[in-house]
Amino acid sequence: MVIFAASALMYLLLVWAGGAIEWIEIVIAVLFGGLISIMAKRWNPNITLRHSWLNPVRLLRFVVYLFGPFLMALIHANLDVAMRVITGKINPGIVRIPTGLASDGALTLLANSITLTPGTLTVDADDESRDLYIHWINVTTETPDASDICGTFPEWARRIAE
Amino acid sequence: MVAVIGILLGIGLIFNVLGTVSLYRFPDVYTRLHGTTKCTTFGSLFTSAAVVVYGIARYFEGFEGRFFTLSLHVTVAILALLISNATGANAIARAAHRSGIMPLHAVVDRLAEDEKSRGRRVS
Numbered sequence: 001m002v003i004f005a006a007s008a009l010m011y012l013l014l015v016w017a018g019g020a021i022e023w024i025e026i027v028i029a030v031l032f033g034g035l036i037s038i039m040a041k042r043w044n045p046n047i048t049l050r051h052s053w054l055n056p057v058r059l060l061r062f063v064v065y066l067f068g069p070f071l072m073a074l075i076h077a078n079l080d081v082a083m084r085v086i087t088g089k090i091n092p093g094i095v096r097i098p099t100g101l102a103s104d105g106a107l108t109l110l111a112n113s114i115t116l117t118p119g120t121l122t123v124d125a126d127d128e129s130r131d132l133y134i135h136w137i138n139v140t141t142e143t144p145d146a147s148d149i150c151g152t153f154p155e156w157a158r159r160i161a162e
Numbered sequence: 163m164v165a166v167i168g169i170l171l172g173i174g175l176i177f178n179v180l181g182t183v184s185l186y187r188f189p190d191v192y193t194r195l196h197g198t199t200k201c202t203t204f205g206s207l208f209t210s211a212a213v214v215v216y217g218i219a220r221y222f223e224g225f226e227g228r229f230f231t232l233s234l235h236v237t238v239a240i241l242a243l244l245i246s247n248a249t250g251a252n253a254i255a256r257a258a259h260r261s262g263i264m265p266l267h268a269v270v271d272r273l274a275e276d277e278k279s280r281g282r283r284v285s
């Protein structure tokens with residue numbers, strides 16, 4: 001139901017051009033929302049959405065995180081990879097880092113943040129031990145901590161989504 | 163306004179070009195993913211930001227609703243870009259590793275070691 005409402009509203013937001021919305025667009029929104037929610041339900045029948053995402057403090061923290069540490073890391077790391085593209089100096093490898101995050105949402109947020117900051121790319125996640133396998137473009141140690149790869153991101157992920 | 167948009171477009175263009183050049187410079191699929199998914203994400207963020215600035219500036223000139231919705235739609239597009247680009251890169255890397263493409267020149271490959279110790283085939 002949440003997925004249905006979210007996708008229908010997103011469609012209406014994207015077709016809204018300042019004036020009134022035609023009735024045919026509402027019909028299309030309902031059709032697509034229904035299709036997407038049925039697909040999500042069939043793909044993962046016990047899908048549940050936790051209400052902690054609606055907590056305004058967490059949402060505020062998410063916005064602060066997005067424009068604070070995440071943006072800084074994004075800029076710094078992009079310049080780093082841009083220099084590597086020009087000079088061609090790479091030292092790649094796949095390392096394993098412990099995260100210690102319990103909830104799936106926090107792990108997804110952390111994995112996506114790591115992937116978006118260049119130089120690190122999440123390849124796989126271990127569901128039991130909650131570890132992430134990271135392809136690292138400049139391996140400095142073979143057994144890094146989470147702080148070597150992504151700084152304070154796990155702390156933020158825990159505070160936002162757990 | 164024109165200067166701001168020009169600077170944003172310039173930065174975005176530089177990063178997009180570097181991301182494309184990395185396809186030729188880097189040796190294997192994982193390092194190429196670094197260049198293409200991230201430099202182009204960063205570049206596209208800047209080009210999208212240029213559109214947002216343009217929309218907001220034009221909106222405050224004549225208060226036409228269509229420029230406001232233009233900015234709104236591009237903001238939604240930026241969010242979709244951030245989520246889908248990271249997820250897509252993750253899916254490609256995982257699929258590549260599972261189908262047996264090992265990282266070239268790798269110093270260490272913990273994932274292959276762990277898969278081997280679990281008894282899965284790693285080609």
